[in-house]
Amino acid sequence: MSALATALAEVSQTADRLSRLSVRAHQNPYTLVDWPPAVDPERDWFGTPEYVSLYGTPVWAGLDDRARRRVAFHEAAGFYSLNIHGERALIQGLAARLYRSDLAGSAGYLHHFLDEENKHSVWFGGFCTRYARVHRSRQVSFATDRTRDVDDFLFFAKTLIFEEIVDHYNRVQARDGRLHPLARFINDNHHREEARHLVFGRRLVTALWQAGGWDRATAAEIRDDLARFVTATWREYYHPDVYADAGLDDPWELAEAAWSAPDQRTHRRRVSADCLRFLAAAGVLTEEPADAF
Amino acid sequence: MRSDTEIRAELRTFVRRHTGQVAVTDDTPLFTLRLLRSVHLPELIILLERLRGAPIDVEQLRIGDFDGIDAMVARFGRQP
Numbered sequence: 001m002s003a004l005a006t007a008l009a010e011v012s013q014t015a016d017r018l019s020r021l022s023v024r025a026h027q028n029p030y031t032l033v034d035w036p037p038a039v040d041p042e043r044d045w046f047g048t049p050e051y052v053s054l055y056g057t058p059v060w061a062g063l064d065d066r067a068r069r070r071v072a073f074h075e076a077a078g079f080y081s082l083n084i085h086g087e088r089a090l091i092q093g094l095a096a097r098l099y100r101s102d103l104a105g106s107a108g109y110l111h112h113f114l115d116e117e118n119k120h121s122v123w124f125g126g127f128c129t130r131y132a133r134v135h136r137s138r139q140v141s142f143a144t145d146r147t148r149d150v151d152d153f154l155f156f157a158k159t160l161i162f163e164e165i166v167d168h169y170n171r172v173q174a175r176d177g178r179l180h181p182l183a184r185f186i187n188d189n190h191h192r193e194e195a196r197h198l199v200f201g202r203r204l205v206t207a208l209w210q211a212g213g214w215d216r217a218t219a220a221e222i223r224d225d226l227a228r229f230v231t232a233t234w235r236e237y238y239h240p241d242v243y244a245d246a247g248l249d250d251p252w253e254l255a256e257a258a259w260s261a262p263d264q265r266t267h268r269r270r271v272s273a274d275c276l277r278f279l280a281a282a283g284v285l286t287e288e289p290a291d292a293f
Numbered sequence: 294m295r296s297d298t299e300i301r302a303e304l305r306t307f308v309r310r311h312t313g314q315v316a317v318t319d320d321t322p323l324f325t326l327r328l329l330r331s332v333h334l335p336e337l338i339i340l341l342e343r344l345r346g347a348p349i350d351v352e353q354l355r356i357g358d359f360d361g362i363d364a365m366v367a368r369f370g371r372q373p
Contacts, residue, residue, distance in 0.1 A: 136348075136351055136352075137335075137351065138334065138335040138338040138339060138351055139334070139335055140331060140334045140335075140338070140351055140354055141331045142324070142331050142356040144330070144331070225330065225332055228330075228332040228333060229332050231336065232332055232333075232334075232335040232336060235335050235336055235339060236335060240339070240342065240343075240348075241348070252339070252342055252343035252346070253343065255339065255343075256343060
């Protein structure tokens with residue numbers, strides 16, 4: 001029996017409860033949003049200004065209000081693009097595990113997970129393709145010779161890290177009364193849906209880590225991979241293409257400067273804190289990711 | 294855009310930061326030896342883009358493109 005099969009059996013009651021909630025919360029992504037024909041990036045806020053990746057930098061201080069709104073708009077498209085790419089990887093990973101011979105009994109919640117991630121991408125893609133564009137991701141994955149159990153664990157642990165950081169942004173932006181109603185809706189809807197995935201993810205990652213029973217060297221490699229993933233995930237929030245679309249000069253140098261800015265380091269540490277506390281309490285991580293902050 | 298020498302110097306710094314005490318030369322196959330892994334790529338790609346001053350098409354990448362400093366300079370050292 002694989003570690004994932006063991007862990008899924010252990011969290012089956014949670015998965016069944018979440019499945020019932022998913023059925024109750026079932027949505028049609030094609031009818032739920034009344035997309036405006038156009039938006040004005042310089043009039044409305046589409047992202048919380050304090051969560052813009054340039055916030056606290058000299059460049060941000062030098063922008064007028066219209067330019068700040070424009071940056072926040074393109075960064076919203078960048079944030080939604082990150083979600084599209086993250087969900088695409090998630091959909092691929094879930095599909096690869098759906099009805100795997102040892103997991104056939106656990107297909108129920110995986111179906112909901114897959115379905116809901118696809119719907120989220122309909123909303124994110126709907127915004128990006130109507131008003132901006134889908135920005136590229138720099139997350140590239142090449143095949144490895146890791147064991148299946150390690151691959152399973154890294155897949156669900158990385159999914160959890162990605163979703164925990166995204167969810168922090170969603171929660172803040174859903175409640176931000178300054179934002180355009182469409183931006184608030186997209187963030188709020190995603191947060192409500194992800195709440196179920198986060199419950200599942202935390203329970204599964206805990207059970208899977210225990211079921212894995214890895215030796216010290218493998219555990220160290222897993223920890224190193226996850227710590228690096230935290231950094232890689234955050235790096236994507238400093239997107240040169242977004243800065244270029246917002247009309248800012250030297251986008252790569254700007255990304256580097258923003259990444260290193262003290263206020264941004266503090267921001268990343270604060271936003272990551274809850275997720276890292278969970279991973280430390282579960283015994284998965286034993287130290288803070290060195291390069292992320 | 295930086296010179297070949299500047300690009301190599303920045304890449305060596307990046308590689309040293311992630312490989313620690315392991316001795317690495319410009320032709321060390323970094324991914325084959327698993328000194329670097331997929332999870333390093335976002336940082337590495339953004340560094341390469343900054344050094345060459347142009348985007349990299351991430352949908353057209355192979356592991357061999359990154360498998361050593363020589364390979365990276367050959368593949369990404371010039372603007373398209």
